[in-house]
Amino acid sequence: QYEGIETGSGTSTYSGTVPLDTTKSGSQYQLVDGKRGGHKTYDLNQGSSGTGSLFTNSTDTWGGGRQTAGVDAHYGAAVTWDFYKNTFGRNGIRNDGKAAYSRVHYGNAYVNAFWSDSCFCMTYGDGQGNKKPLTAIDVAAHEMSHGVTAATAKLVYSGESGGLNEATSDIFGTAVEFYANNKTDVGDYLIGEKIDIFGNGKPLRYMDKPSKDGTSKDSWYSGLGGIDVHYSSGPANHFFYLLSEGSGKKTINGVNYDSPTANGVKVTGIGRDKATKIWYKALTTQFTSNTNYAKARTGTLAAAASLYGNNSAEYKAVAAAWTAINVK
Numbered sequence: 001q002y003e004g005i006e007t008g009s010g011t012s013t014y015s016g017t018v019p020l021d022t023t024k025s026g027s028q029y030q031l032v033d034g035k036r037g038g039h040k041t042y043d044l045n046q047g048s049s050g051t052g053s054l055f056t057n058s059t060d061t062w063g064g065g066r067q068t069a070g071v072d073a074h075y076g077a078a079v080t081w082d083f084y085k086n087t088f089g090r091n092g093i094r095n096d097g098k099a100a101y102s103r104v105h106y107g108n109a110y111v112n113a114f115w116s117d118s119c120f121c122m123t124y125g126d127g128q129g130n131k132k133p134l135t136a137i138d139v140a141a142h143e144m145s146h147g148v149t150a151a152t153a154k155l156v157y158s159g160e161s162g163g164l165n166e167a168t169s170d171i172f173g174t175a176v177e178f179y180a181n182n183k184t185d186v187g188d189y190l191i192g193e194k195i196d197i198f199g200n201g202k203p204l205r206y207m208d209k210p211s212k213d214g215t216s217k218d219s220w221y222s223g224l225g226g227i228d229v230h231y232s233s234g235p236a237n238h239f240f241y242l243l244s245e246g247s248g249k250k251t252i253n254g255v256n257y258d259s260p261t262a263n264g265v266k267v268t269g270i271g272r273d274k275a276t277k278i279w280y281k282a283l284t285t286q287f288t289s290n291t292n293y294a295k296a297r298t299g300t301l302a303a304a305a306s307l308y309g310n311n312s313a314e315y316k317a318v319a320a321a322w323t324a325i326n327v328k
């Protein structure tokens with residue numbers, strides 16, 4: 001079907017020079033990934049509907065001008081696909097081997113990116129002054145992971161389930177960023193640290209201490225379901241950081257973290273790989289559309305019990321990490 005599968009490379013905005021799986025059609029190369037369900041990357045050319053035009057090139061070396069953001073998006077979709085495949089055996093967003101597609105250069109100076117289940121596609125704006133496309137690895141993986149949530153737990157995008165939906169995308173966005181092992185866009189527990197969304201070099205979100213953004217919450221409280229889902233995600237992001245790395249101070253890949261806890265609890269981390277597996281198992285076997293924080297606690301405990309046993313250190317760490325964000 002995808003005859004003419006090729007391996008090219010591209011110069012990206014945020015990830016240096018990256019490998020790209022492409023397709024050759026006649027004398028032209030296309031951003032069509034024949035190894036991952038035929039994922040295509042399109043240039044919307046500042047439009048806001050349809051698919052615009054498929055990226056094509058006369059050689060298999062990509063980047064420069066309008067192509068550069070397309071390189072990030074195509075690469076981000078590939079590493080996210082590989083992460084789900086190689087970590088969980090998941091074959092695409094819906095586990096059916098079929099690819100979504102990506103659209104870059106949406107609108108004019110549009111400072112957002114989004115997943116849409118109706119087009120089954122990821123869309124990226126070009127950022128302030130059309131200078132900072134929202135195509136970094138963690139953002140691409142965040143958006144693609146909204147597709148996975150929509151295909152599995154279907155967490156409703158409001159109230160506490162909405163916060164858990166957002167946190168799921170931040171958790172896997174971060175896991176993919178580490179998985180990519182990219183020398184230029186290195187793994188961290190920050191969200192959107194590359195896209196300079198505020199124009200001051202600060203990240204969009206912080207998983208070790210979500211309140212560092214000025215609005216997100218570090219711990220659960222009874223009004224959490226009333227705030228925007230990008231802030232009610234904070235406690236679950238914090239849970240994931242604590243479960244992975246533990247409480248207190250730590251430096252990873254040159255970034256300093258200092259993760260506080262509620263209820264006087266100290267948490268010993270079990271490592272990101274195990275924390276990621278527990279979250280994925282909970283998402284795909286325990287969580288439902290109306291899962292709230294209390295049910296996320298019991299769901300992840302059930303996942304940890306089935307993966308590691310209900311007397312395991314992993315199970316106890318999950319319990320401690322929830323208590324540490326005030327979900328008891």
Ligand code: ASN
Nearest residue numbers: 112113114115142143146
């Ligand atoms: N980039 C945002 C997100 O994925 C778009 C939105 O608010 N839904 O959460």
Ligand code: ZN
Nearest residue numbers: 142146166169
């Ligand atoms: Zn999101």
Ligand code: CA
Nearest residue numbers: 138190191192
């Ligand atoms: Ca990041």
